[in-house]
Amino acid sequence: MAYKFFSIPLAHPESAEAELNRFLSSIKVSGIEKHFVNDGVNSGWAVAVQFGGSAVASASGAATADPNRNRIDYQQTLTPDEFTIYVRLRDLRKELAAAEGIKLHAIFTNEQLSLIAKAEPKTQEDLAKIPGIGEKRLKQYGAAFLAKLWENDEADPKPF
Numbered sequence: 001m002a003y004k005f006f007s008i009p010l011a012h013p014e015s016a017e018a019e020l021n022r023f024l025s026s027i028k029v030s031g032i033e034k035h036f037v038n039d040g041v042n043s044g045w046a047v048a049v050q051f052g053g054s055a056v057a058s059a060s061g062a063a064t065a066d067p068n069r070n071r072i073d074y075q076q077t078l079t080p081d082e083f084t085i086y087v088r089l090r091d092l093r094k095e096l097a098a099a100e101g102i103k104l105h106a107i108f109t110n111e112q113l114s115l116i117a118k119a120e121p122k123t124q125e126d127l128a129k130i131p132g133i134g135e136k137r138l139k140q141y142g143a144a145f146l147a148k149l150w151e152n153d154e155a156d157p158k159p160f
Contacts (some may be wrong), residue, residue: 001030001050007037012072018117018131020047025111027051030076077135085117085149092148096141108133109143120149 004023008016031050037043075083090113097104108116112132122125124142128135133142 001052001110002155003007004049006047007044008047009042011044013044014129020049021111021115022066024049024077029072032077052147065103074110078117080112082117085120086113088143088148089113089116092145096144107143109139116145116149121146122150 006016006020008020019121027049028051029049029054033048033050035046074086078086085094085108087107090110092106093113096107109132112130115130116127119126119130124138125148127133127142127146128138128157
């Protein structure tokens with residue numbers, strides 16, 4: 001087993017989150033430990049990822065998923081609340097793909113669904129910040145996914 005450590009600052013976490021998500025999508029995760037570090041303006045999350053195997057380097061040098069490895073288990077990599085949202089979004093994606101006769105990933109990838117579940121975007125502009133969600137997907141599916149994301153908001157408000 002190997003470990004990789006990440007520091008996710010509370011102020012402007014985007015690039016650190018993107019680095020962590022890229023890494024997670026390239027390896028088989030064995031475990032994740034996360035701890036909040038309360039250090040004033042330097043507060044953030046310390047994340048330790050335990051993994052088996054290694055990332056496969058592509059021609060560009062970027063790590064890519066090994067097609068022979070197991071799929072990412074989002075139930076292990078997301079919090080229980082995030083995973084509940086992920087499942088709800090995944091079910092919507094399945095309904096839309098079946099209705100349109102297209103592949104699931106033509107709507108959103110599993111990684112994009114997990115990022116949506118984590119970010120909980122409130123607007124189309126927030127949703128557009130998710131990597132790979134361009135204008136066309138936003139126009140076609142943005143409203144439906146935002147509605148699904150927040151459909152239970154009034155009945156069951158999310159804690160802050």
